[in-house]
Structures are given as structure tokens and as C-alpha cells.
Amino acid sequence: MASAINNLLDWLLTSWLLSGLGLSVSTDSAIGYVVAAFIHIALIINLVAVGALVFIWLERKISGRIQDRLGPTRVGGKFGWLQTLADGLKLITKEDLMPDGADGFLFKIAPYISFAASIAAFIAIPFAGGPYPWIAQHLNTGVFFVIAVLGLEVFGVILAGYSSASKWSLFGAMREAAQVVSYEVPLGMCAVVPVLIAGSMDMVVIGNQQAGFFTNWFIFHDPATFITFWVYFTCALASVNRAPFDLAEAESELVAGFHTEYSGLRWSFFFMAEYGSMLSVSLLASILFLGGWHGPIPIASLLGLTAENGDVAGYVGNLLGLTNVLFKGVVGVSVMIWIRWTLPRLRIDQVMATCLKYCTPIAAVMFLGAVLWQYNLPGRTFFGLLAAPPAMFSVDEGWEAPPAVTTEPAKPAMVEVRVEGLTPQQVAANQERGN
């Protein structure tokens, strides 16, 4: 036991802390593997849970201000900033209800499926870049992974709607399913545009390419990406099921939609999942379009806080990057809240028309536009006004360009005639005579 603790301490001191400072270490040792995994999981779960706490408070405050109220003011002293914690305590003490006709197993497991899918997206999202990115699992196809996992959250919602044995829940779940499945198409198309410009699906690479001033952000790369960003944001809003696309829980028609029958802690898991995926689509937007961990003015690199100037400088630079990413993510969530309390809810046919008649065609045309822009104006940024920085040419596919395949030009099809008793010369002479 003592040796295990020693191992743990050794490992913590020699590998985890130092790897954050830029020294590479292996996590081969048995205990290191587990501890590394747990640290990442704990950080991500804390981000989602504490994020939900803050966002629910923010939602109450912003909605209050928009409706000319004060919002929470008392709990926790100023601004009522501990209101969500009080709500959480209230939710824990609530009775855990389950309808008689419900499918018990699915009813109980549905909130956790939503929550797990919502957290899983954070595995591949980087929070700081540079040569030592802060990311739980550095995936080569991070963008694709995040988009794939985000679509899974609806699964928990459908299970909840079905297993509640309530018509409101089932209607809500079916609406959400139709909506999310439709909006995944334009969402994926929009996410492809920055991937196309960066030449990589690696989110760390995409973020690193936007280094420098805000003119290098992909949203300002060309007119097509500028429009794509707004389409992406609309589709993200719909795919995380927020107003004005919150038909799954339209309280004026469906009581509360898919979570009508839920109470207490299970209900709050749905909410944590919702705020978690709001944060993850905002973080994705900030990395794909808004420069990721690079601020509008590159303070970190102007002050020399990069990994080239030593480990501590790189670490502090990464901290600044983390602040940037989180700030952009929180701004994205705040805009979502602002939209929710400003716009009325759409009807289901309007939701579908927005997706099929507007978002998908616009996304497709913008994809084409970005391709043409890249083709005609390579190496420019900021709507083609500035030359692209060298960082934008950094994509290395990891292979040498294949040597040009020296194919001989295809020969005309010819059947070799072998006539018994004739030499090849005689055959050729016969053919010439025949022609």
C-alpha cells in the first residue's frame, strides 16, 4: 500500500505536474494510467457541473433583466449568485416519482445517457493550444468526433419520452428526434468549412492556425466563412434544443415535453446535459471560427508567453488561452440565453422549413463559396485583404507527396495473333498487308 502511494506521489510529481509544464512523460505505469484518466474525467465533469450552475444563474439574471425584473438577488449575498446551489438542494430533497405505466429501467437510465453523451463531447475539445495542448484526448479527427457524439444526446431524450408512458413526453421526444436528425446535416456542413480552410480535422491544429490578431480568425477569413458562422450558430441552437427551437419542451402545448414526468435529481440531469451541450457547441464555434485560444490581440505571444521561451512561460500562455476559450464559450452561451428570451418559439413546420429550405442550402452554397475562395485566393486572410500568416500553412499530412506515378500511356487494345508456324515478324507482315 505504501509503495502504491509512493508510486502515486512520484508519478504526480514527476509526470502530471511536469507534463503540464511541457515535459513529456509516459503514463505507462499502471497507477499513472488510472490517475491520468481520473484527473481528466474529474476536470471535465466539474466543468460541466459548475458550468451548469453558473449558466442557470446567468439565465435567471439575463431573463430577469430582459423582462424588466431583477432576477435572483438574495442567496449568497450579492446578485444571488448562489441561487442555483439552493435550487440544487431543493431538487435533491424532492420526491423521486415514476409513473405507473413507465418502463422503469429505461425511465431511470435516460437522464444519465443524455448527461454522459453531453460530457463525452468535451473529451476531444482542446482548451489551450500550442505545442502542449490542454486536451483530454488529442484526436486526429476531433471535429468529427465531437459532431458524432453531440448527436447522441437526443437518444436519452427519446428514451425518456417513450418510457414515461405519457403522450406529452412522447410528442416532445418525437419532435426533438425529427429536429435533431434534420439539423445535424447543416451543422455538419458548416463545421466542414473551417476544416476545409485549415486542411485538418484536428481541433488543436485548427486553433493554432488562427494565431495572431483577430484578422486571422476563420470567421473573417472570407465572406463564405462569415455567413457560415451564423448558420452554424443557428443550427447549433436547434441541435441543442434551445429556444426558439425548443419544441421538445414547448410548455404552452406539451406541459414540459420529454421531461414532464421527471422530478428531482433525474430532471436536473437533463438540465445539466442541456447546458453542457450548449457550452460544447459554443466551444466548438469558438475553436472553429473565433480563434480558439487566441485573443483578438495576441497578448500571450506579444509578451513572449509561449512554449519556446521556457516551460513556465508556455504554461502561463496556456492559462491565458484557457481563459480565452472559456470566455468565448460563455459569451456563446449568453447569446443563446439572450435569443431564448427575445424570440418566440417557432412552429414545427417553421422549424423544418428553417432547416431544409434555408440552413441546408445556405450551408451548401457557403461550402462551395469557401472552396472557390480558397482556390482563387490562396494564402490570403481577412476577406482576402491580408496575407495569411505562416501558421496557416502549417498543416503537415505526415507524408511526403507521393512520387508522380509514371504510368505508360495506355496501349490500344490489340490481340496478339499466334499463328502456328509463323514467326512474329511474319505475323506483323500479315497484319500490315491486311490493313
Next chain:
Amino acid sequence: MNAIYWPSVFFLLFGAMACGFALAVLLSANIVRMAFYLVMSLAATAGLFFLAGQEFVGAMQLLIYVGGTLVLLIFGVMLTSQERFVNMKTLAGDWVIGMIAGGALLSLLTAAAFSVPEWRGPERAAVENLPIEPNATPIGMGLLGARVDQIGAPADERAGMAGYLFPFEIVSVHLLVVLIGAAYLARAKRRSNPLPTG
């Protein structure tokens, strides 16, 4: 303490999950639960891909199979809301036929898996020395027409490798035909000579 080889542990975990949930699909009678177990089984398979360092294939598995099952589930609930289909009872005869068909396939696959030498698991020492290349670039370049994974091959062999673009296009056009056909069949039939209604 260093004796645990964690990839093996997770391989066994994901493998057991995939097999267990696949069995649960068989044994469950409720169509929504079946779909849930199927999704879990497919997700565990995606976990196996992630474990092998091929996160592109794993994410593909999640997006296509798990997402596809999701749509299947929606239609399963919407179209078969009658009691008779929601709770399916398998007849004894169906069990026998299913066992024969499944058993034949299982025995074939098992025999194949153990008889081909290239498919046998490598030694652990060899596995630990493998370079880690979690990289989807060869697949992407292959889709564009450049088989970068075959660069070492002689030039005359490489000349015939056109990448995956052509088969991919054939499959997608085929799917498009199927979609148009389905839309045509499902379209509400218009009467050729509609009567004035009002």
C-alpha cells in the same frame, strides 16, 4: 503493480459489453429495449475502435450505426405502436431456425478467425513496441485517390490503385437512387382527374 496491461483490460470490458448487449437484444421482448441494447452494443464496438487508436472509424461507427439505430427506433415506436409489435414473442420454431442460421455463421467465422495466420493476435511484446499512429490521413487521402499507405509498392502496382473515390461515388449514387425510389413510392397518389371540391 506495473503488470496490468490496461488496453487488454479495456478490450475485455468493451468486448464483454458488446457481446452481452447483443445477447440482450436477442432475449428482450420489447422493441424499444431491443433498440436500446443494440445501441449499447454498437457503442461498445465503437469503444473497441477507439481503443485500437482508430478514432475516425470509431466516430463513424457512432455517427452511422448508433444514429441509424436511433432513426430505426423512432420509426419502430411511431409505426408499430400496436401492442402486438411492441412486445414481440418469439416462437419456438423461430428460435430453432435462428439458432441454425446463427450457429452456422458463428462456426464459420470462428474457424476463419483461428485458421488465418495473419488474423491471430500478435505477441504482447510486439504490440507494446508498435508505433502509435492515430491518424486518419491514409483513409482521407485514399478517398481522394492517393493511396499513401501503398507508397512503398512498386510503381506498376501503384498505377492500378485508384483510391476509394470511385466505389464511394458508386455507392452514393446507388443510395440516391434508392432515396428517390422510396420518395416516389411513398408519395401520395394524385388522382389523374381530380374532381372540383368546392
